[in-house]
Amino acid sequence: xxxxxxxxxxxxxxxxxxxxxxxxxxxxxxxxxxxxxxxxxxxxxxxxxxxxxxxxxxxxxxxxxxxxxxxxxxxxxxxxxxxxxxxxxxxxxxxxxxxxxxxxxxxxxxxxxxxxxxxxxxxxxxxxxxxxxxxxxxxxxxxxxxxxxxxxxxxxxxxxxxxxxxxxxxxxxxxxxxxxxxxxxxxxxxxxxxxxxxxxxxxxxxxxxxxxxxxxxxxxxxxxxxxxxxxxxxxxxxxxxxxxxxxxxxxxxxxxxxxxxxxxxxxxxxxxxxxxxxxxxxxxxxxxxxxxxxxxxxxxxxxxxxxxxxxxxxxxxxxxxxxxxxxxxxxxxxxxxxxxxxxxxxxxxxxxxxxxxxxxxxxxxxxxxxxxxxxxxxxxxxxxxxxxxxxxxxxxxxxxxxxxxxxxxxxxxxxxxxxxxxxxxxxxxxxxxxxxxxxxxxxxxxxxxxxxxxxxxxxxxxxxxxxxxxxxxxxxxxxxxxxxxxxxxxxxxxxxxxxxxxxxxxxxxxxxxxxxxxxxxxxxxxxxxxxxxxxxxxxxxxxxxxxxxxxxxxxxxxxxxxxxxxx
Amino acid sequence: xxxxxxxxxxxxxxxxxxxxxxxxxxxxxxxxxxxxxxxxxxxxxxxxxxxxxxxxxxxxxxxxxxxxxxxxxxxxxxxxxxxxxxxxxxxxxxxxxxxxxxxxxxxxxxxxxxxxxxxxxxxxxxxxxxxxxxxxxxxxxxxxxxxxxxxxxxxxxxxxxxxxxxxxxxxxxxxxxxxxxxxxxxxxxxxxxxxxxxxxxxxxxxxxxxxxxxxxxxxxxxxxxxxxxxxxxxxxxxxxxxxxxxxxxxxxxxxxxxxxxxxxxxxxxxxxxxxxxxxxxxxxxxxxxxxxxxxxxxxxxxxxxxxxxxxxxxxxxxxxxxxxxxxxxxxxxxxxxxxxxxxxxxxxxxxxxxxxxxxxxxxxxxxxxxxxxxxxxxxxxxxxxxxxxxx
Numbered sequence: 001x002x003x004x005x006x007x008x009x010x011x012x013x014x015x016x017x018x019x020x021x022x023x024x025x026x027x028x029x030x031x032x033x034x035x036x037x038x039x040x041x042x043x044x045x046x047x048x049x050x051x052x053x054x055x056x057x058x059x060x061x062x063x064x065x066x067x068x069x070x071x072x073x074x075x076x077x078x079x080x081x082x083x084x085x086x087x088x089x090x091x092x093x094x095x096x097x098x099x100x101x102x103x104x105x106x107x108x109x110x111x112x113x114x115x116x117x118x119x120x121x122x123x124x125x126x127x128x129x130x131x132x133x134x135x136x137x138x139x140x141x142x143x144x145x146x147x148x149x150x151x152x153x154x155x156x157x158x159x160x161x162x163x164x165x166x167x168x169x170x171x172x173x174x175x176x177x178x179x180x181x182x183x184x185x186x187x188x189x190x191x192x193x194x195x196x197x198x199x200x201x202x203x204x205x206x207x208x209x210x211x212x213x214x215x216x217x218x219x220x221x222x223x224x225x226x227x228x229x230x231x232x233x234x235x236x237x238x239x240x241x242x243x244x245x246x247x248x249x250x251x252x253x254x255x256x257x258x259x260x261x262x263x264x265x266x267x268x269x270x271x272x273x274x275x276x277x278x279x280x281x282x283x284x285x286x287x288x289x290x291x292x293x294x295x296x297x298x299x300x301x302x303x304x305x306x307x308x309x310x311x312x313x314x315x316x317x318x319x320x321x322x323x324x325x326x327x328x329x330x331x332x333x334x335x336x337x338x339x340x341x342x343x344x345x346x347x348x349x350x351x352x353x354x355x356x357x358x359x360x361x362x363x364x365x366x367x368x369x370x371x372x373x374x375x376x377x378x379x380x381x382x383x384x385x386x387x388x389x390x391x392x393x394x395x396x397x398x399x400x401x402x403x404x405x406x407x408x409x410x411x412x413x414x415x416x417x418x419x420x421x422x423x424x425x426x427x428x429x430x431x432x433x434x435x436x437x438x439x440x441x442x443x444x445x446x447x448x449x450x451x452x453x454x455x456x457x458x459x460x461x462x463x464x465x466x467x468x469x470x471x472x473x474x475x476x477x478x479x480x481x482x483x484x485x486x487x488x489x490x491x492x493x494x495x496x497x498x499x500x501x502x503x504x505x506x507x508x509x510x511x512x513x514x515x516x517x518x519x520x521x522x523x524x525x526x527x528x529x530x531x532x533x534x535x536x537x538x539x540x541x542x543x544x545x546x547x548x549x550x551x552x553x554x555x556x557x558x559x560x561x562x563x564x565x566x567x
Numbered sequence: 568x569x570x571x572x573x574x575x576x577x578x579x580x581x582x583x584x585x586x587x588x589x590x591x592x593x594x595x596x597x598x599x600x601x602x603x604x605x606x607x608x609x610x611x612x613x614x615x616x617x618x619x620x621x622x623x624x625x626x627x628x629x630x631x632x633x634x635x636x637x638x639x640x641x642x643x644x645x646x647x648x649x650x651x652x653x654x655x656x657x658x659x660x661x662x663x664x665x666x667x668x669x670x671x672x673x674x675x676x677x678x679x680x681x682x683x684x685x686x687x688x689x690x691x692x693x694x695x696x697x698x699x700x701x702x703x704x705x706x707x708x709x710x711x712x713x714x715x716x717x718x719x720x721x722x723x724x725x726x727x728x729x730x731x732x733x734x735x736x737x738x739x740x741x742x743x744x745x746x747x748x749x750x751x752x753x754x755x756x757x758x759x760x761x762x763x764x765x766x767x768x769x770x771x772x773x774x775x776x777x778x779x780x781x782x783x784x785x786x787x788x789x790x791x792x793x794x795x796x797x798x799x800x801x802x803x804x805x806x807x808x809x810x811x812x813x814x815x816x817x818x819x820x821x822x823x824x825x826x827x828x829x830x831x832x833x834x835x836x837x838x839x840x841x842x843x844x845x846x847x848x849x850x851x852x853x854x855x856x857x858x859x860x861x862x863x864x865x866x867x868x869x870x871x872x873x874x875x876x877x878x879x880x881x882x883x884x885x886x887x888x889x890x891x892x893x894x895x896x897x898x899x900x901x902x903x904x905x906x907x908x909x910x911x912x913x914x915x916x917x918x919x920x921x922x923x924x925x926x927x928x929x930x931x932x933x934x935x936x937x938x939x940x941x942x943x944x945x946x947x948x949x950x951x952x953x954x955x956x957x958x
Binding site for chain 1: 606847856
């Protein structure tokens with residue numbers, strides 16, 4: 001047996017995160033002599049996947065709130081706890097990893113107890129690695145988690161809480177039967193998607209897939225119905241029977257809503273069709289990923305992609321590069337702005353270059369989020385400073401324990417998608433944790449900053465920022481580009497501008513010398529090869545007006561989290 | 568007192584539709600290898616000198632061609648490490664097996680520390696008529712930095728000794744823009760050189776070549792890299808000094824008194840044919856470029872064994888030849904003669920490059936003058952940019 005069973009993707013194991021929920025069934029013979037069937041669903045902890053968490057919780061009757069005994073409560077712990085409380089679920093507090101030398105079970109046990117309002121002695125202490133405390137935990141599950149509450153005689157209603165795509169079997173939907181029962185070969189209907197199918201195979205994960213003839217009320221399992229695309233079996237959808245359909249689907253379904261957008265381009269223009277195929281394939285098991293083709297004067301043909309959040313964006317990008325062997329360049333991430341023009345039309349702008357002229361804009365609104373930071377209390381000042389710098393307004397602060405504080409700010413999503421998390425981590429020595437959730441749109445004084453090379457705007461570098469931050473962005477970008485753009489035959493002005501007003505300017509001075517001094521002993525071949533290399537190099541340059549820009553300059557310039565050091 | 572040398576066309580420094588025929592002889596030995604040098608040359612190996620000369624002679628003798636050379640060039644290395652008599656015997660072989668035109672330019676490179684008046688007399692005596700002295704700089708600190716073993720006075724002495732011996736055609740080789748050189752150093756060197764009045768000056772911007780001690784010094788930060796802007800400025804200073812002193816720049820890095828351009832140099836830039844003899848020597852005949860095995864030992868063994876000394880070659884198709892001829896010709900200050908070029912390479916050669924030529928005429932790096940196409944003043948310093956596009 002593999003050491004880790006539930007985290008399937010390589011990426012998950014490497015990052016130590018759980019992206020897709022996974023489920024297993026176990027039979028447990030309890031101390032009372034009865035054998036119980038326990039279904040466990042592992043949920044993602046990260047904010048980007050909050051909706052998946054909520055659906056997983058909707059499929060459960062109780063939760064184990066696992067807290068790392070070496071790290072204590074994190075922002076995600078709180079988010080998931082609040083979700084579980086909202087769902088009305090029985091909560092069992094558990095400290096895991098007590099085998100670690102750095103574990104502080106007494107301290108964190110007290111914190112956890114005060115958070116959920118129980119006695120510190122009620123907090124279970126386990127090590128999933130050594131097995132210590134696990135029998136007690138299983139006894140507690142049997143004793144405290146209520147039995148399934150569904151109606152076995154009602155029409156079938158099964159909740160899809162996860163789905164994955166298998167290239168041989170098609171979509172595998174993970175379901176919890178809430179009411180009624182699902183039998184093999186039953187004609188079914190996905191209510192939200194409006195798709196008819198047949199239950200070709202149903203089964204349980206124990207922990208390997210084991211086909212069964214029926215999934216009864218309360219059972220958790222998988223369903224294979226010849227569906228070719230996960231968007232037809234989305235998380236949150238309700239499966240019912242076609243012969244005796246339910247009248248109402250289960251509550252809580254919603255379409256995943258992308259929050260963060262970025263242009264993704266192949267570094268080699270020829271790879272565009274490969275990128276499209278790769279995105280199509282990823283989309284098969286990632287309903288939240290949206291994309292549409294776009295083109296950029298600077299970067300060529302690519303896709304504007306929408307993501308649930310920053311982690312989702314990073315994961316998609318890494319999977320594209322790793323699983324499809326693509327070299328990619330991504331524009332700076334952006335959020336979706338709602339723009340109302342002077343003629344009263346509202347539209348959503350996901351690419352800065354689509355922003356109308358300043359004169360045509362009546363109002364721009366940007367998405368705000370409620371940010372929760374959980375941190376040792378000594379960093380309160382630092383965190384407040386950081387949040388205030390990012391246009392945040394303090395909403396709430398309270399102590400989870402004398403040493404640990406929960407701080408809540410409202411701030412523009414745009415301010416946190418760019419290096420906020422890195423800043424927070426570095427300013428708190430890695431102790432603070434972050435979580436956020438959308439809280440709607442707010443109007444703001446936003447402008448588009450364009451970057452021009454020799455008077456030609458370069459679309460890839462345009463960005464929408466708050467007016468107060470425009471100069472910083474312009475100055476930073478022009479300075480970076482000055483270092484990255486090789487000297488040309490003529491002076492190249494690099495300007496940052498809001499509309500026609502230039503706010504920052506740098507110049508790449510004309511190169512003065514590019515000549516081979518001598519031709520040694522008639523060795524013309526070598527000289528010609530040098531020039532051929534130079535010619536090849538030029539072919540890889542992008543022409544922006546009359547300026548030749550190496551592809552690498554775009555990549556480096558867009559890595560805003562890294563200093564530019566080259567010449 | 569100098570006497571005008573015949574064949575003024577070959578010495579005018581202008582592009583030649585009929586470039587003549589050259590012979591290059593390589594002497595791959597040095598007393599000491601300079602820090603910047605990536606030429607095919609070896610310190611020591613004195614035990615090979617005699618056998619190498621012998622092998623060279625035999626190699627020349629087995630390559631009989633009846634095409635008298637219009638220029639002969641002995642380069643190195645340091646040819647003057649060998650005795651005038653030894654160099655003379657190689658030259659004799661060239662004369663006997665290939666032929667040397669009566670008005671041919673016959674050059675030998677000399678390092679200042681290896682030559683005195685007697686040596687120059689000896690070299691004149693065996694048939695050399697042009698001497699290229701590796702002065703490089705006249706500032707001790709710069710010479711030391713470059714890893715040269717001679718002093719400034721030694722270089723001046725060599726130039727004067729050549730004159731005293733009756734040499735009528737003297738070139739001084741200079742290097743500028745090294746990390747050890749200041750603007751004043753360069754001006755001081757130029758002022759003294761101009762005072763000495765050689766007939767020809769080659770002034771090369773120092774290039775940091777891979778796998779040289781200099782490259783290591785730069786890579787490890789012991790020495791700053793050369794600065795293209797500084798070198799461009801020094802080139803302008805050289806223009807100013809030489810122009811005032813009556814020299815004409817006929818090639819990117821070469822100046823001469825009128826009528827004293829190097830015929831061998833012009834042969835290269837006019838894409839002419841030449842044979843190369845010796846270790847690592849390059850030759851070019853009708854679009855076939857070849858090069859000899861690099862190690863002196865291997866070269867000797869090849870001749871001894873009766874096998875070829877050639878270690879590689881490439882054959883250029885017509886268009887590649889034309890492109891190469893174009894980029895070489897553009898190094899000459901007066902550029903290429905368009906009518907002559909078209910006669911030699913056909914009308915397609917230029918037509919195919921029309922778009923690139925127009926672009927650079929437009930941006931001012933190329934210019935038209937009468938029936939010539941040449942680099943502009945600014946284009947001269949950005950020649951690679953233009954040449955790469957015209958290949």
